[in-house]
Amino acid sequence: MTTAAVVGIGDISGNHLYAIAQNPGIELVAVCDIDPARAEAAAGHWNVPGFTDVEAMLAAVRPDVVHVTLPHYLHAPIAAAALRAGCHVLTEKPVAESYGAGAELADIARTSGRTLGVCFQNRYNDSSIALRTLVDDRPYGRVLAGRASVWWHRNASYYASSPWRRTWREAGGGVLINQTIHTIDLLCWFLGAPESVSGVAANLTHRDIVEVEDTATVTMRHPDGVTSVYFATNSHSSDAPVELELTFESAIVRLQGGVVTATTANGAVEVLASDAKATGDRAYWGTSHARLIDDFHARVAEGEPFWIDADAALVSLGVLRDVYVASGLVPAAER
Ligand SMILES: NC(=O)c1ccc[n+]([C@@H]2O[C@H](COP(=O)([O-])OP(=O)(O)OC[C@H]3O[C@@H](n4cnc5c(N)ncnc54)[C@H](O)[C@@H]3O)[C@@H](O)[C@H]2O)c1
Known part of the structure; x- marks a missing residue:
């Protein structure tokens, strides 16, 4: 107990x-x-x-x-x-x-x-475990590349309900650190901590209501020449399902809306895994808090x-730091 x-x-x-x-x-x-x-x-x-x-x-x-x-x-x-x-x-x-x-x-x-x-907690999703197992066990050969995107919606009332989410001082960032760090964490868990990061982040549509960025593009170079490209925004009209794709030597494996499918060279599509369904208006937060x-x-x-200790969590935070500093949003000394 x-x-x-x-x-x-x-x-x-x-x-x-x-x-x-x-x-x-x-x-x-x-x-x-x-x-x-x-x-x-x-x-x-x-x-x-x-x-x-x-x-x-x-x-x-x-x-x-x-x-x-x-x-x-x-x-x-x-x-x-x-x-x-x-x-x-x-x-x-x-x-x-x-x-x-x-x-x-x-x-x-x-x-x-x-x-x-x-x-x-998304590392405990059935879909995430299935992807990580494919990377480790290599039924489709080595993983070569990854890509992911998160198209979500955050409006003035969301930020008004918790004003700390608006500021660099209290939130430390916007769409990258608050809404979509999970997906950066998953890419790095699947592909390895990045050896180099390039990226651009900006506040495109929320300038009247928040200081922090609402949109970002990131590219990473992981060990063994594996690359990834990532896009995240809070400027979409609704919360679309997170998409994440890994390119293996003999298949493309796609995670969308909690379902993992593999497309092989002959075009055959196989469903490999499916997350337990969450219900309610926060279903996009997933079901895995309790597991973790x-x-x-x-x-x-x-x-x-x-x-998943502090060192594991610093991997994604390091990616964000590199993007924020490169975008001129925060001085390197403050990160
Ligand atoms: N894992 C996920 O999927 C997920 C989803 C949403 C939020 N989060 C994270 O959860 C955390 C909280 O987010 P939230 O949306 O619930 O925030 P929130 O603003 O809704 O809640 C924060 C609470 O902390 C309280 N608080 C502030 N200062 C305090 C203090 N000094 N002592 C005690 N209480 C204090 C506030 O009164 C408020 O009730 C953030 O880190 C956020 O990123 C994680």
Whole structure:
């Protein structure tokens, strides 16, 4: 049995709270939000103590695992406080709002003797596991290249509901770091950490409402000459299914809308895998939070390391840093 607390009772916190509730091996012992109404509502709903201050929560209820579901700029300081208090930490992506802050947190985690995990839950999708298995087992030969695109929609009311999402200081970026870092993470997980990155990011259609970029194109060179091209935007009219394609020596394998298909040289198309279907208006967030949370708590309970640690999470953050700096959006020294 592990105990858990969730800090930050906003949009994504429900994914954590419901995953904790469905796992008989995890006991929720506290919730925390700086907004007293949110803290109180969650405390009442889950029948646990509610706090408005993390330090007070850590002093009163030292959970085994602190789930950090906060604005990006608070991930590193609050994760560090929890690690120093002797807790393990599962933080939402990104590990921090900048590469520098994430690297500092990685050092703190290493010396703390506690486990720090980062919530890249899409690595637990059946489709992602199928793609990674194809790369490793090579039934279609070596992987040669990848491409991916994310065409989503974010409007003024989305940013108004959580103003931290608008700014470089608090969000550390826009479409790349907030909405689509998962897809960069998957490309790097499938193809290897990039040896070089080129990219351009800009705010094309959201200039009146946010500082951060809403559209980006990235190219990466991965080990063994493998290349990838990536496009992401928040300027589409709706949220289209994420598309990701890997070119192998003898097949093109495509992930679209959670379904993986392989097209071989003779044109035959075979369905290889399909994600469990999520329902509701947030179905595009996927079904894998619970899988990742179950796995993280199981590793902690067994005293084993968790594979998506700060160093793993810094790979995608490093890609973003390179694109933001190359695009002149942030000075290199601040990343
Ligand atoms: N893994 C995913 O697919 C996914 C999806 C959505 C969001 N996220 C991530 O989850 C995190 C939170 O995003 P969100 O959309 O839920 O944000 P949100 O703005 O809806 O919620 C953040 C909450 O944190 C609270 N908060 C702010 N400062 C605090 C403090 N000092 N102490 C305690 N509480 C404080 C706010 O009051 C708010 O309730 C972000 O890192 C985001 O990128 C991940």
